[in-house]
Amino acid sequence: xxxxxxxxxxxxxxxxxxxxxxxxxxxxxxxxxxxxxxxxxxxxxxxxxxxxxxxxxxxxxxxxxxxxxxxxxxxxxxxxxxxxxxxxxxxxxxxxxxxxxxxxxxxxxxxxxxxxxxxxxxxxxxxxxxxxxxxxxxxxxxxxxxxxxxxxxxxxxxxxxxxxxxxxxxxxxxxxxxxxxxxxxxxxxxxxxxxxxxxxxxxxxxxxxxxxxxxxxxxxxxxxxxxxxxxxxxxxxxxxxxxxxxxxxxxxxxxxxxxxxxxxxxxxxxxxxxxxxxxxxxxxxxxxxxxxxxxxxxxxxxxxxxxxxxxxxxxxxxxxxxxxxxxxxxxxxxxxxxxxxxxxxxxxxxxxxxxxxxxxxxxxxxxxxxxxxxxxxxxxxxxxxxxxxxxxxxxxxxxxxxxxxxxxxxxxxxxxxxxxxxxxxxxxxxxxxxxxxxxxxxxxxxxxxxxxxxxxxxxxxxxxxxxxxxxxxxxxxxxxxxxxxxxxxxxxxxxxxxxxxxxxxxxxxxxxxxxxxxxxxxxxxxxxxxxxxxxxxxxxxxxxxxxxxxxxxxxxxxxxxxxxxxxxxxxxxxxxxxxxxxxxxxx
Ligand code: PEP
Ligand code: MG
Numbered sequence: 001x002x003x004x005x006x007x008x009x010x011x012x013x014x015x016x017x018x019x020x021x022x023x024x025x026x027x028x029x030x031x032x033x034x035x036x037x038x039x040x041x042x043x044x045x046x047x048x049x050x051x052x053x054x055x056x057x058x059x060x061x062x063x064x065x066x067x068x069x070x071x072x073x074x075x076x077x078x079x080x081x082x083x084x085x086x087x088x089x090x091x092x093x094x095x096x097x098x099x100x101x102x103x104x105x106x107x108x109x110x111x112x113x114x115x116x117x118x119x120x121x122x123x124x125x126x127x128x129x130x131x132x133x134x135x136x137x138x139x140x141x142x143x144x145x146x147x148x149x150x151x152x153x154x155x156x157x158x159x160x161x162x163x164x165x166x167x168x169x170x171x172x173x174x175x176x177x178x179x180x181x182x183x184x185x186x187x188x189x190x191x192x193x194x195x196x197x198x199x200x201x202x203x204x205x206x207x208x209x210x211x212x213x214x215x216x217x218x219x220x221x222x223x224x225x226x227x228x229x230x231x232x233x234x235x236x237x238x239x240x241x242x243x244x245x246x247x248x249x250x251x252x253x254x255x256x257x258x259x260x261x262x263x264x265x266x267x268x269x270x271x272x273x274x275x276x277x278x279x280x281x282x283x284x285x286x287x288x289x290x291x292x293x294x295x296x297x298x299x300x301x302x303x304x305x306x307x308x309x310x311x312x313x314x315x316x317x318x319x320x321x322x323x324x325x326x327x328x329x330x331x332x333x334x335x336x337x338x339x340x341x342x343x344x345x346x347x348x349x350x351x352x353x354x355x356x357x358x359x360x361x362x363x364x365x366x367x368x369x370x371x372x373x374x375x376x377x378x379x380x381x382x383x384x385x386x387x388x389x390x391x392x393x394x395x396x397x398x399x400x401x402x403x404x405x406x407x408x409x410x411x412x413x414x415x416x417x418x419x420x421x422x423x424x425x426x427x428x429x430x431x432x433x434x435x436x437x438x439x440x441x442x443x444x445x446x447x448x449x450x451x452x453x454x455x456x457x458x459x460x461x462x463x464x465x466x467x468x469x470x471x472x473x474x475x476x477x478x479x480x481x482x483x484x485x486x487x488x489x490x491x492x493x494x495x496x497x498x499x500x501x502x503x504x505x506x507x508x509x510x511x512x513x514x515x516x517x518x519x520x521x522x523x524x525x526x527x528x529x530x531x532x533x534x535x536x537x538x539x540x541x542x543x544x545x546x547x548x549x550x551x552x553x554x555x556x557x558x559x560x561x562x563x564x565x566x567x568x569x570x571x572x573x574x575x576x577x578x579x580x581x582x583x584x585x586x587x
Contacts, residue, residue: 001245004219006194008239009205009312012214013257014171014192015250018230020223021174026143031104041098045105048145053085055141059183077179077207084138089116106146113139137178171232173222177204186211192234194241196222209289209312216241237517238478272301274547276529280555284547285342285537287515291335293540301547304339306537307402307463307515308332310386314346319382322389329393340398342463342537344442345386345415347372347404367477372405377414387415388422394432402463406441406448412458415439442515444468449497452504462505463537466516470494489518490573495531496566502532513537522549526580529555530562552584 033041060078084090090112097108113135120132168189176197177185182204185193193208193215208215214236226232226243233242233253242249274282285306286294293299313320313328320328332341349371376383390401403415416439423431438460443449449469455462466489471478473494476486488494498514505512513535518524520542528536529550538546558580565576 001249002225002243004222004225004241004243006216006219006239006241008236009209009215009217012192012212012234012236013253014214014232014234014236015253015257016169016171016191016232018173018194018226018228018232019167019170019190020226020228021172022223023175026140026147028106028110028143029104030107033098033102033104035102038099038102041105042095044146045094045098045108045142048105048142049085049091051145052138052141053082055145056082056085056180059180059187062187063183077204078183080134081138081141081178081180084134085142087135090135090139106143109139109142109146133178137180141180171234173226173232175223179204179207182207182211182213186213192216192232194219194222194226194232194234196220205312274301274550276550276553276555278554278556280529280534282529282550283513283535284543284550285513285515285535286543287520287537287539290540291331294332294339295335296337299335299540302339302543303535304336304398305332305341305343306513306535308341308343310344310346311348314348319346319385322385322392325386325389326392329390329399330396333393333397333399336397338397340400340438342400342402342440343390343393344402344404345373345376345383345390349375367471373403373411373415374405374407377411380418383415384418384422387419388426391419391422391426391432391437392430394436395430398436398438399432400438400440400461402440402442404442404465405444405468406455407445408447408451409454409458412439412441412455416458442468443501444472446473446497449473449501452501456504456508456510459510461511461513462501464498464501464512464514464516466494466498466514466518469497469516470518473497488573489516489521489524490527490576492566492571495527495562498528498533499531499562499566506532511535520546522546523577525549526553526558526584527562527576529553530558530560530565530580532559553580554583557583 056078063078090109093112093115094105094108097103097112098105101108101111103111116135117132166188167185169191170189171192171194172185172190173194174196176195177193182193190213193213195215195217196219197217205215205217214234216234216236216239219241222241230243231245231250233245233249234240235242235253274284276282283303284301285303286299287307287309288294288305289308289310289312294302294305310325310328313325329341329343332343349366349369370378376386387401390399393399401419403412406412419439439458440461440463441448441455441459442463442465443452443455444465445468448455449464452462467478470476470487470489470491474486474488474491476483478487502512512533514528514533515537519528519533519536520538522542522545525536525546526549536546536550561576561579561583565571
């Protein structure tokens with residue numbers, strides 16, 4: 001078995017056969033044309049621009065039919081491309097080039113594109129330079145339309161010559177994609193995307209997410225290592241791609257996928273608060289980056305957003321600017337409709353490395369290096385920009401700012417000072433109301449858990465991240481399948497740390513939730529209830545099953561079982577789960 005890692009764009013799971021798309025190399029010969037051919041050549045160029053426009057229009061129309069909810073984001077990106085088809089720099093510039101140099105249209109478009117790229121390269125602003133990618137995509141489409149005189153070939157695949165659905169269930173492996181290409185693949189039923197490059201993928205990445213296509217980017221040498229028709233499993237949560245895996249692994253993921261599909265369909269009943277059998281009230285929050293998931297009616301029974309990861313805003317060559325971050329945060333607050341939204345500052349580094357040369361923790365051991373809040377404090381300009389957007393968003397509703405991978409109280413104090421300074425510098429109209437703002441820490445390191453008493457005076461809430469807390473406590477890399485057997489949420493060391501954090505937070509009246517994957521697994525719900533947890537934060541697919549499970553539990557009994565288990569020298573996790581199961585009853 002081969003396991004490749006990449007940067008995951010969504011937490012979905014996909015199983016399917018590989019379809020490789022080798023990038024098509026375009027040959028663009030230069031032809032000198034006679035003076036009396038110039039107008040015909042210009043007309044040919046305009047016809048190709050029209051063919052490209054029709055093609056993009058068709059993509060948008062199909063998209064609206066197929067995925068009505070997603071078309072706003074797709075529109076935005078495809079519109080950028082459509083607008084470029086009217087850009088005088090490209091269009092008039094090409095016409096002038098044909099006239100002045102008496103060359104064929106393909107060559108004129110190509111030289112125009114190179115000239116624009118060169119002028120962008122001279123500009124310092126990386127955002128403007130990033131725009132060259134869109135221009136490259138569009139000029140390539142025009143050249144393709146010119147080359148065969150028909151619609152541009154968005155992707156060079158025999159499977160795409162047939163009707164929509166020819167890629168149904170396929171996992172496409174390629175180097176890089178543009179937004180129109182992602183849209184086309186979506187229309188052909190592709191189930192997931194694996195890309196070798198991450199740096200030039202930003203718009204397509206956001207689009208893939210909004211279309212609900214699981215995708216991994218930055219999977220090095222994917223086209224070399226993966227053959228056509230190889231069976232693949234993409235685990236979007238851990239950012240891993242399995243190639244040539246075992247039947248057992250396939251069964252495991254099929255079950256998981258089935259559960260997700262089933263659970264996503266079920267809604268949480270807003271009218272009935274979630275209570276254990278013995279009447280203990282519980283909250284379920286959502287881990288999400290998609291406002292649609294929390295918006296009523298679907299998410300109306302949820303207490304709010306317990307974790308919005310923001311790494312996706314930093315995937316672009318240039319991290320999202322303040323205004324576009326603000327738009328994302330506001331959209332989430334609007335969807336939550338007055339319920340609290342917890343937004344985590346960027347957790348870059350460790351397993352969440354970004355492509356390109358942007359600041360990120362490297363070092364011999366990135367998981368122990370400059371990651372998350374450490375990276376933010378080391379690159380205060382990035383963190384300040386995000387905090388400013390968050391503070392401005394907090395005018396719209398209750399927002400909880402969550403700091404990832406906190407290790408010391410000093411880190412929280414530094415961020416709080418930064419926030420105070422930012423507020424002081426904001427115009428009065430944009431000062432967030434104090435009751436809208438909370439600052440919290442993720443408890444993800446053994447240091448933070450053991451020294452929780454030193455962190456609690458600095459925070460308004462804490463969120464336990466068991467994905468990392470397990471990795472750091474058990475010294476088992478969360479991405480390394482070879483030590484996966486050690487990565488056990490029921491290890492007594494981990495249970496003791498969780499118990500300690502909850503106990504201390506409760507004693508000081510600081511709200512505590514748990515947002516690692518452990519919370520989403522119904523079989524651990526009794527354990528967590530027994531450790532005193534009352535707020536779970538899980539991804540959308542896990543909500544319904546968790547709610548069902550919670551209603552079957554007796555909190556008092558779980559508490560007694562856990563108190564015993566924590567002290568038991570013969571602690572047996574399976575026996576504990578069986579004992580909890582034995583005490584459940586249908587709600
Ligand atoms: C965690 O570590 O449990 C967590 C929720 O954060 P992430 O999985 O994004 O590292
Ligand atoms: Mg984490």
